[in-house]
Amino acid sequence: MTIDRELQDIARRTWSAGNWDKVADFIGNAGPRLLDALDVSAGMTLLDVGAGSGGSVAIPAALRGLDVTATDLVPDHFDAGRQRAAQVGVSLDWVEADALDLPFEDESFDRVTSTFGHMFAPDHARAASELVRVCKPGGRIGLACWSPQGTIGRFFALTGEFLPPPPPGFVPPVAWGSEQYVRELLAPYGLDLAFQELLNTFIDESPQHYEDFMFANFGPLVTAVEALGERADEFRAANLALYDDINQATDGTLRYEGQYLQTIAVKPT
Template sequence: MTDPSDAVEADRALKDKHRTMWALGDYPALASRLIPELGTVLVRACGVKGGQRVLDIAAGSGNASIPAAQAGAHVVASDLTPELMETGRRLAGEAGVDLEWREADAEALPFGDGVFDIVMSCLGVMFAPHHQAAADELVRVCRPGGTIGLINWTPQGFVGQMFATMKPFMPPPPPGVQPPPLWGTEAHVRELLGDRVTDVEARTRMLRVDRFARPEEFREFFKACYGPTVAVYQHIADRPEQVADLDAELAALADRNLRDGGMDWEYLLLTARRAGQAATGPE
């Protein structure tokens, strides 16, 4: 029989590993150079308005939190990795907006039930290791009648293919951990949210990325900036043949997707309403 304390300790170690991984490289640089518009896309899809209470889960450096604050909402940006939030505070200051930053685990949020009008996540909650636990939390903290909004990479899109390419070079995940790109599958998200939401709208869209003229530029940028890629290369650093193989496979993936000076990265934009009678409050 498994000792409950062992499970708690294992989960703590897993979250520490995730926290460390996202502090590697320079994710804020990636977010600002490659995906800056996605935060605004999500804010608009959620219909964020002045006076609303908004929670951005796994907010990183504020790609969606800052546009939500610029729309006049009262925003809480939560993330597991303090280093990302430090950059977010600076960027928010430069943007002239004030929001609250809270270190928080997406699977155990430190907020009460139904306290937010909008709960959203832009390429963030998908990386929580236990999907159902994370989904339960984002529903729990949203008020009845409130909005849930998500942007996630799809399994079949470029980033999903990149994770599939890196998988053979990664250590095996602990039991119960699910792959992040599953959050980019409408059926999977609908199953996670269940009948606790209504009015689900799911749209698959493309993000045009034109920052890389050659496949090698993409690979080297991700090796330097993207935490999961940095972590994979650290894992195989003492195996030069595997490093060379991964180098070749990532470059080949980019080469297959580079067309007319850019790449199209597919993502799922999903919004839903928390089921139940809406409480009196700002809309």
């Protein structure tokens, strides 16, 4: 397999910026929901792709007695992950890996998961093939991906308005949040597919506090500001306006729903 090293380096720099471990606390409920839908049980092997610091799926799975391997393109996240795991008394394997070239044998895992991780790999078809390849026959793949029509989709679209145009053939990560797109992407593998539209609730003390936090800690925003130079203030103002627009709270705090698609795929035996 040939990996585009330039794209890989860009992704590594992007997700190394800021502090993903802090941001991950906002999406902590998606992982346990996914594990419930995957019908996991103690003793199963589970691979979590794009695990970050493991708080969403990897560590909750280990707490349920699964044998967990957590991978990420950015191994810097693993120190925080090990601390999280130690605090709750579990251990798991941490492996630096690209979602486009997973360093595991075919049919190695009972369950394969990714929550808002693999969707950012630049080659969607190849990422899909890797998820399927490492899953055992009869095993299950569970994915959680932001929906293009939801609030997080709007956030990424806004960011795209300020940055240079993507390369030809680019498919946005939030395409993974479209049921029809995922059906077409996974069609070659004969998987039994089930989908559910779900919401992740974001709560913070105010829109301004949330913006300050995200621009300090969320890698794509940190690197976008660095790239925008004099337009950074305009970009921040546009983001704050978006947060104000989607805010459901009326008391000065922030509360909004992030729509995402949960996909459960069963690999044929």
